[in-house]
Amino acid sequence: MEKLVIIEDNQEISNQLRWGLAKEYEVFVACDRMEALPLIKKHTPKVITLDLGLPPDEAGCEEGFQCLEEILQKTPSAKVIMITGNDERENALRAVQCGAYDYYCKPFDLPELKVILKRAFHLAAIENENSRLQSNIDLHGFTTGGIIGTSPRMLGVFSSIRKVASSEVAVLITGESGTGKELVARAIHELNPRKSKSFIAINCGAIPENLLEAELFGYEKGAFSGANTRVQGKVEYAHKGTLFLDEIGELPLNLQVKLLRFLQEKTIQRVGGREDIAVDARIIAATNRNIVKETETGAFREDLYYRISVIHIKLPPLRDRGEDITLLANFFLRRCSHQFGKKIHRFSPDSVKLLESYEWPGNVRELENKVQRAVIMSDSSIIEPEALDFSLKTAKEGIHSFANLSLRDARDMVEREMVIAAIENQKNNMAKTAEVLGISRPTLYDLVKKHNIAKFLEQEPA
Ligand SMILES: Nc1ncnc2c1ncn2[C@@H]1O[C@H](COP(=O)(O)OP(=O)(O)OP(=O)(O)O)[C@@H](O)[C@H]1O
Ligand SMILES: [Mg+2]
Incomplete structure (x- = not known):
């Protein structure tokens, strides 16, 4: 039962209220400021009614205002309803300006007061829920890195992050x-x-093998044709900072040897150079490959693996993070709707079900993209399943959803998806879309009509 504190010096009235409200609330009564404040401190009620004319200033209102001020100072989230006489409307308005939630003019009409109280408790509950969600995020989401999550597996990840962050050990991060x-x-x-120093990231999988060494370790003038000046590599740039070796599983064996040497000796040589250059960088590596297995097959050097994985943080796939899916979806929803200036408040219950049951092969990035797309596509304040576009792979079914379809329906589904994807990829350029799909423009327009996908176009087809 919710707690309600009534501050009222007229005993008759307070008794009346106490009995009248006892069924709905646990009621506590105080007859003046001195009595009220400790009572509020003890019970922290969400809602308080406060008589404006309190002793020793029954006829005036200063004591009432003083009391309001002190209550709000101690419990700013309390909803205070001012109780006033009929001729005190002006004071009542002043009270609301001072932070009172609402006012009520005597004489009491119990049913009416009950409605006001109910609304106040309802609002308090919503605010409470909001700040609970917010503090969950503040507590566990490193606002600097913006990592969101409250699932047990992610709490484990957070605790590992905190443990390794202050040290200098090498960390290997793996995950899909x-x-x-x-x-x-x-x-x-x-x-x-x-x-305060640099975070230098290098994607070992994105740079052609013949350029990667120079990219990592830099080169001296004249090291190879085209090397007109001395250039520092990423490793050197990370001096005193952090070197993030992304996709380390892609590193070719000859560079694995060179990286290992750097990790052992803390010095590097630029390509074409002989000087040993000392570099002090903290190493963090990441991969989505099963690197342990690759050490067994010899694709990844075991000694290097041990060097980079002093601590190993395993990121769980999104489908194993339970409640985090909706938490993240709501986070992205808020961020995107703000970004695109749209007033979209929430997901419909059906949408939530879909989000929760989907496999998320692309994990958080896929979720982020889906929500972003839904925000762009959605015309209402609530995101319905259509906007999320799970049409092809609905809920944990993936390709198996074809099992119960006729060949023709399956073909239609694929056709529709392909057209939507192509239009998106070509940024609504219908001529190009037709070209990539290998069809004529009239055929493309026919398909757009057939599959009712005009609504996916941000603007009408040109
Ligand atoms: N827990 C999370 N909270 C908020 N945003 C997240 C979270 N996890 C991932 N993201 C967001 O998802 C996207 C993908 O994250 P990130 O690039 O770090 O993944 P990755 O594992 O490095 O992916 P890849 O293997 O494809 O390189 C980013 O936009 C990132 O901000
Ligand atoms: Mg990455």
Whole structure:
């Protein structure tokens, strides 16, 4: 039962209220400020009614205002309803300006007062829930890295991050694509004294093998044709800071040897150079490959693996994070609707069900993209399943959803998806879309009509 504190010097009235409200609330009564404040401190009620004319100033209102001020100072979230005489409307308005939630003019009409109280409790509950969600985020989401999560597995990850952040040990982060490996690497950097220095990321999988060595270690003038000046590599740039070796599983064996040497000796040589250059960098590596297995097959050097994985943080796939899915979805919803200036408040219950049951092969990145797309597509303040566009792979079924479809329906589904994806990829350019799909423009327009996908176009087809 919710607690309600009534501050009222007229005993007859307070008794009346106490009995009248006893069924709905646990009622506590105080007859003046001295009595009220300790009572509020003890019970922290969400809602309080406060008589404006309290002793010793029954005829005036200063004592009432004083009391209001002190209540709000101690419990700013309390909903205070001012009780006033009929001729005190002006004071009542002043009270509301001072932070009272509402006012009520005597004489009491019990049913009417009950409605006002109910509304106040309802609002308090909503605010409470909001701040609970917010504090969950503040507590566990490193606001610097923006990592969101309250699931047990993510709490484990957070605790590992905190433990390793203040140290200098090498950390290996593994997890499927889109699980937040880079985000975690940045959070570790941000929580380390090195945060004032650079966080240098290099994607070992994105740079052609013949350029990677120079990219990592730099080169001297004349080291190869085209090397017109001396250039520092990423490793050197990370001096005093953090070096993030992304996709380390892609590192070719000859560079694995060179990286290992750097990790052992803490010095590097630029390509074409002989000077040993001391570099002090904290190493964080990431991969979505099963690197342990690759050490067994010889694709990844075991000695290097041990060097980079003093601590191993395993990021769980999104589908194993339970409640985090909706938490993250709501976080992205808020962020995107703010970004695109749209007033979209929530997901419909059906949408939530879909989000929770989907497999999320692309993990958090996929969720982020889906929500973003839904915000752009949605015309209402609530996101319905259509906007999330799970049409092809609905809820944990993936390709198996074809099992119960006729060949024709399956073909239609794929056709529809392909057209939508192509239009998106070509940014609504219908001529190009037709070209990539290998069909004529009239055929494309026919398909748009057939599959009712005009609504996916941000503007009408040109
Ligand atoms: N827990 C999380 N809270 C908030 N945002 C997240 C979270 N995890 C991931 N993201 C967001 O999802 C996207 C993908 O994250 P990130 O790039 O760190 O993943 P990754 O594991 O490095 O992916 P890949 O293997 O594809 O390189 C980013 O936009 C990131 O901000
Ligand atoms: Mg990454």
